[in-house]
Amino acid sequence: KTNLSMVKDVKAETNSSAASKVIEPHEHLNQKPIPIKINRLGEHEVNVEMTAQITDIEISKGEMYKAWTFNGEAPGPVIVVNQGDKIYFTMKNMDPSIPHSMDMHAVHTAPSKNFSNVMPDQTGSFSYPADNPGVFMYHCGTKPVLAHIANGMHGTIIVKPKDGYPTDSDVDREFVIVQNEWYKYNDMDDMTNGVPKYVVFSTKALKDGDMNTNGTVGALVDHPLLAKVGDKVRFYVMNVGPNEVSSFHVVGTLFDDVYLDGNPANHLEGMQTVMLPASGGAVVEFTVTEEDSYPIVTHQFNHATKGAVGALKVTKD
Amino acid sequence: KTNLSMVKDVKAETNSSAASKVIEPHEHLNQKPIPIKINRLGEHEVNVEMTAQITDIEISKGEMYKAWTFNGEAPGPVIVVNQGDKIYFTMKNMDPSIPHSMDMHAVHTAPSKNFSNVMPDQTGSFSYPADNPGVFMYHCGTKPVLAHIANGMHGTIIVKPKDGYPTDSDVDREFVIVQNEWYKYNDMDDMTNGVPKYVVFSTKALKDGDMNTNGTVGALVDHPLLAKVGDKVRFYVMNVGPNEVSSFHVVGTLFDDVYLDGNPANHLEGMQTVMLPASGGAVVEFTVTEEDSYPIVTHQFNHATKGAVGALKVTKD
Amino acid sequence: KTNLSMVKDVKAETNSSAASKVIEPHEHLNQKPIPIKINRLGEHEVNVEMTAQITDIEISKGEMYKAWTFNGEAPGPVIVVNQGDKIYFTMKNMDPSIPHSMDMHAVHTAPSKNFSNVMPDQTGSFSYPADNPGVFMYHCGTKPVLAHIANGMHGTIIVKPKDGYPTDSDVDREFVIVQNEWYKYNDMDDMTNGVPKYVVFSTKALKDGDMNTNGTVGALVDHPLLAKVGDKVRFYVMNVGPNEVSSFHVVGTLFDDVYLDGNPANHLEGMQTVMLPASGGAVVEFTVTEEDSYPIVTHQFNHATKGAVGALKVTKD
Ligand SMILES: [Cu+2]
Ligand SMILES: [Cu+2]
Ligand SMILES: [Cu+2]
Ligand SMILES: [Cu+2]
Ligand SMILES: [Cu+2]
Ligand SMILES: [Cu+2]
Ligand code: NA
Ligand code: NA
Ligand code: NA
Ligand code: NA
Ligand code: NA
Ligand code: NA
Ligand SMILES: [Zn+2]
Ligand SMILES: [Zn+2]
Ligand SMILES: [Zn+2]
Ligand SMILES: [Zn+2]
Ligand SMILES: [Zn+2]
Ligand SMILES: [Zn+2]
Ligand SMILES: [Zn+2]
Ligand SMILES: [Zn+2]
Ligand SMILES: [Zn+2]
Known part of the structure; x- marks a missing residue:
């Protein structure tokens, strides 16, 4: 053939x-x-x-x-x-x-x-x-x-989930956030033995009109996610790797509710940071009580330094 | 300005x-x-x-x-x-x-x-x-x-926690243990792309008279934490990174009770090793039944080799 | 002496x-x-x-x-x-x-x-x-x-466990899978500061006649684990490191039941990937509904590329 x-x-x-x-x-x-x-x-x-x-x-x-x-x-x-x-x-x-x-x-x-x-x-x-x-x-x-x-x-x-999440009725906005790494162009040796050149976040549109970005340095800093004071915000978070784990964190808040891999059965509460394996997901939810720009990072700060920073901008109205 | x-x-x-x-x-x-x-x-x-x-x-x-x-x-x-x-x-x-x-x-x-x-x-x-x-x-x-x-x-x-931990009444001693990394002095390139030079543990005083150390190689080997036979010991563990995750373990015992990020709702039992993201915490509890010195490590043994070893010394009285 | x-x-x-x-x-x-x-x-x-x-x-x-x-x-x-x-x-x-x-x-x-x-x-x-x-x-x-x-x-x-796992009666086959790394021969510097040369899986015999392999590249590809259509399969998974964490995953299925460190109290459901610290274990269970060869990997794909791939071969009878 x-x-x-x-x-x-x-x-x-x-x-x-x-x-x-x-x-x-x-x-x-x-x-x-x-x-x-x-x-x-x-x-x-x-x-x-x-x-x-x-x-x-x-x-x-x-x-x-x-x-x-x-x-x-x-x-x-x-x-x-x-x-x-x-x-x-x-x-x-x-x-x-x-x-x-x-x-x-x-x-x-x-x-x-x-x-x-x-x-x-x-x-x-x-x-x-x-x-x-x-x-x-x-x-x-x-x-x-x-x-x-x-x-x-x-x-x-x-x-x-067929029966939803127990917190569904509280959620006001939801976003998808994906973490991925970039290496030297198509370089198997760098991919296999090197460290990432960039680690980045992107967001993906859940519905028409939602922001939709590629995994590029600064994508979610230049164009922050948007919410309102008092909102309970849900992130569907996914770390696609290919190689690194993620320590997902949002500055200025903590995650009131976390569902590991997004399964309602896997409920954690009051987490500052969620550990995501390579190819691990989570639903994380938190309430923003003040106007501001809340940085989104992986708290593995070498990776944040390489680009894995975003922002959630919260306004009054 | x-x-x-x-x-x-x-x-x-x-x-x-x-x-x-x-x-x-x-x-x-x-x-x-x-x-x-x-x-x-x-x-x-x-x-x-x-x-x-x-x-x-x-x-x-x-x-x-x-x-x-x-x-x-x-x-x-x-x-x-x-x-x-x-x-x-x-x-x-x-x-x-x-x-x-x-x-x-x-x-x-x-x-x-x-x-x-x-x-x-x-x-x-x-x-x-x-x-x-x-x-x-x-x-x-x-x-x-x-x-x-x-x-x-x-x-x-x-x-x-307002209502305490379910295991509060069993705990006889408690300590804070922090894991952190050191890199070449103020060298952003080493911090971003290198491997840690040292990975270390420290303890911090919860009350007057408690030991209080910096994050230095051997701090908790030279001056071990102290407990008595039969004690249920609680560690408040925190991995501050900045870059690495931790596989926290105590040799000779296992953690009867673990609360991820220290939240009473996030209860695990009978864990040999606790996975901590960068900026992840836990309450871990275990009972020591025999006199001895119990090594404390991250079981990522390259990091233990670089200093992340301590000891809990348990005596009869 | x-x-x-x-x-x-x-x-x-x-x-x-x-x-x-x-x-x-x-x-x-x-x-x-x-x-x-x-x-x-x-x-x-x-x-x-x-x-x-x-x-x-x-x-x-x-x-x-x-x-x-x-x-x-x-x-x-x-x-x-x-x-x-x-x-x-x-x-x-x-x-x-x-x-x-x-x-x-x-x-x-x-x-x-x-x-x-x-x-x-x-x-x-x-x-x-x-x-x-x-x-x-x-x-x-x-x-x-x-x-x-x-x-x-x-x-x-x-x-x-004294009282078994809640899912014991559903399980048809069980296997042990261990992940370990190999470095340059007995080279402390490579072990401490390098990246693994190989990351591998092995299986260990639970009873007479079971396959029993060393941690060698391709061991579980050349000689896959074997199951039948409709089986609920249990893996006892252990990541011995010494240095790396694992993102354990099986292609084509997901883990209906996970017990972290193998303790029945630490139950998660519907996980795509299980995060294992260095010296972390898990019981993972899933049902295979179609004939095929299901790849087993750590989804930290640099490590999969270095050997951490196996297979579960599922046949009709
Ligand atoms: Cu392709
Ligand atoms: Cu922080
Ligand atoms: Cu400062
Ligand atoms: Cu050990
Ligand atoms: Cu030996
Ligand atoms: Cu995959
Ligand atoms: Na709300
Ligand atoms: Na925060
Ligand atoms: Na006690
Ligand atoms: Na132990
Ligand atoms: Na069955
Ligand atoms: Na899969
Ligand atoms: Zn913060
Ligand atoms: Zn809160
Ligand atoms: Zn719940
Ligand atoms: Zn041990
Ligand atoms: Zn015990
Ligand atoms: Zn409990
Ligand atoms: Zn897959
Ligand atoms: Zn299923
Ligand atoms: Zn259960």
């Missing part, structure tokens, strides 16, 4: 000592972001259509990264479904040279079948149940997985 | 390639530790007076570090208040050249107002409620935050 | 700049694995006999490591006892040159007495109660501890 031998060549190239260069077929490629499509097919069935594509992302002021992405975003767009939904997932691989795939941590499925490679210029369709509530990572699972994640192919899927 | 332009210059200096040198205005400075003042103003009001000051600390045998400190200690002195207290906090900045500030993870407040910079030779006053029980980090929040924490400006504030 | 001066010499050698060499007395040594002996003495008493020995282990294809081991395995064999058992432990130190010891995180005891050094060619006997249920680390506690753990002297002891 020609496709498979191509895969092999590309994989070799990815691992070569020249790995920190853009691979040849991507050189003149900058595919415009294609919006994700999510539409409900039935009471318990949802259709999700995404792309794998090569898109330039300005990861820090003036520094472009020819990212491997879902839908031209890194992290990819957030997916929201209901607990009990069956997901019908389609991925169009617009990358002319490398297969990509989709591994969702939210679902039970046979990975070799439903997380399998979609070849260049092909479209793949898969389906699986999302029967567990929570905040989950999704990512490309094509080998070498580290390169596909580190180059940008990661995101968050939220599965809303 | 002259103060502000000075801040800018100093900040530049902190980030320069000569960053591992003592900054000029600190060169001949070694300010004698000034004790913290904590006094109750009313049933639910407490006054806390601290200094920011430059003080030499022997972080390892024969190795002095001109630390940026609270009250001449690194970590700073422990603060203990009651849940529901309003804290009236005053900081006298004795540093002639750099602003400092105080960010307490225990409180809800507007950070730009109440965690704001106190200029050199100035005194700042702030107040905020401590309505959540637990073991919290405090630290200087002046930019670059990583440098202010790594140079020594961190500590622990305990907010005693 | 001649033994003690020898200890001192060997310790110096371990820390020397030539540390990455096999120490002289081990040079021509490759001691054949001696099976562990576990036999019950009474309703609440169990006898455990182990060796400390020097044994070649192929940690990656074609790469031998003259490991410091328990019973010729690294990780050492799994020990299983019942909550409430008293353990009578005997260690025969077959290493001609270095003392070794046994620190079990499962027990309450005086470490200087019961975790003490057994001199070369000596046998030591110790006893202690295992009164807490869970999944615990054991390891050699001889100084420098980091070298003894990193060179291979670590393993898992399971203490079965």
Whole structure:
């Protein structure tokens, strides 16, 4: 099969000592972001259509990264479904040279079948149940997985709990925050043995009109999240890594309610900082009682120094 | 404002390639530790007076570090208040050249107002409620935050739960243990991209006569914590980082009761090792049934090897 | 005492700049694995006999490591006892040159007495109660501890809860999975300041006929764990480090039930990934509903890239 031998060549190239260069077929490629499509097919069935594509992302002021992405975003767009939904997932691989795939941590499925490679210029369709509530990572699972994640192919899927969270009625605003790392361009050695060049936060739109950013240095400082005095704010937090854990914290407040991996059963209270493994999620909630800008950080301050800082701006009205 | 332009210059200096040198205005400075003042103003009001000051600390045998400190200690002195207290906090900045500030993870407040910079030779006053029980980090929040924490400006504030811990009546002794890292002197590059030179434990006096140490290699080996056979021992543990997580463990026992971030609601049982994020706290409790010296470590043994070892000495009477 | 001066010499050698060499007395040594002996003495008493020995282990294809081991395995064999058992432990130190010891995180005891050094060619006997249920680390506690753990002297002891786990009746198969790191051979500097060369998984036999592997790259890929469609699978997971934390994950499923450190009281649900400190354990359970090979990883993907990948192969019958 020609496709498979191509895969092999590309994989070799990815691992070569020249790995920190853009691979040849991507050189003149900058595919415009294609919006994700999510539409409900039935009471318990949802259709999700995404792309794998090569898109330039300005990861820090003036520094472009020819990212491997879902839908031209890194992290990819957030997916929201209901607990009990069956997901019908389609991925169009617009990358002319490398297969990509989709591994969702939210679902039970046979990975070799439903997380399998979609070849260049092909479209793949898969389906699986999302029967567990929570905040989950999704990512490309094509080998070498580290390169596909580190180059940008990661995101968050939220599965809303059937019976909600006990604190649902108190929540006034909610946001998605994703933490990811950037390394030297497509450099497997740096990804494997180095330290991150940048560690960043992004937010993803939960509904039309919400802010939606890439994981770039300063994204949430230049354009803070917004709330009002007295609001109970909920963050769906996800640390996609690929390598580092996160010590998630908001300055000036503490988390009255925390649900580890977003499961209502995993309830903690009054936490200053939430420990997130690589590919760990949480729902964190807190009430803001005064006007101000509240910094959002990972309290692993070497990482905050490398970019993992954002802000929640709280105004009177 | 002259103060502000000075801040800018100093900040530049902190980030320069000569960053591992003592900054000029600190060169001949070694300010004698000034004790913290904590006094109750009313049933639910407490006054806390601290200094920011430059003080030499022997972080390892024969190795002095001109630390940026609270009250001449690194970590700073422990603060203990009651849940529901309003804290009236005053900081006298004795540093002639750099602003400092105080960010307490225990409180809800507007950070730009109440965690704001106190200029050199100035005194700042702030107040905020401590309505959540637990073991919290405090630290200087002046930019670059990583440098202010790594140079020594961190500590622990305990907010005693209104209704206590379910295990209060069993506890015979209690201690504070803080883990912190040291890097090359005031070297932002080492702090950001390097590995810690030392990782250390200290203890802080909860009451008059209690041992009170700095975060120095061997502090709690040379002068172990003391208990009696049969005691249930409580540690208020805090990992201030600035960068590393901690795998807190005591050899020869296990933690019968653990309260994550010190909140009574976050109860775990029978833990061998407690995972602490950077700026994570815990109450851990265990009973010592035999005379001996029980080593205290982070079980990330590269860090234990760099100094994060202490001892609890248990005697018959 | 001649033994003690020898200890001192060997310790110096371990820390020397030539540390990455096999120490002289081990040079021509490759001691054949001696099976562990576990036999019950009474309703609440169990006898455990182990060796400390020097044994070649192929940690990656074609790469031998003259490991410091328990019973010729690294990780050492799994020990299983019942909550409430008293353990009578005997260690025969077959290493001609270095003392070794046994620190079990499962027990309450005086470490200087019961975790003490057994001199070369000596046998030591110790006893202690295992009164807490869970999944615990054991390891050699001889100084420098980091070298003894990193060179291979670590393993898992399971203490079965008196009243079982609430999910016991649903579980169809169970396995032990241990994560450990390998560094440059016996190189204290690399162990202390470097990054792991390999991060690996192994499985340990819970009963006769179970697979039992060393912590070698690909061990659980070449020989996957085996289950049947519809099984609820339980993993007893242990991260022995010595330095790194783990973000334990299984692709294609999520953990319906998690017990932190294996204590039934520490129950979490619906977790995608479990955060394990260095020397942290967990019981994780999940149901596999389709035929396939399910990859097991730490989702810190630099570590997965270095070997921490396994597979659970699920077949129809
Ligand atoms: Cu991909
Ligand atoms: Cu902080
Ligand atoms: Cu400061
Ligand atoms: Cu240990
Ligand atoms: Cu040993
Ligand atoms: Cu994954
Ligand atoms: Na509200
Ligand atoms: Na805070
Ligand atoms: Na007692
Ligand atoms: Na222990
Ligand atoms: Na079953
Ligand atoms: Na999964
Ligand atoms: Zn803070
Ligand atoms: Zn609150
Ligand atoms: Zn709850
Ligand atoms: Zn131990
Ligand atoms: Zn106990
Ligand atoms: Zn409880
Ligand atoms: Zn996965
Ligand atoms: Zn399930
Ligand atoms: Zn339960």
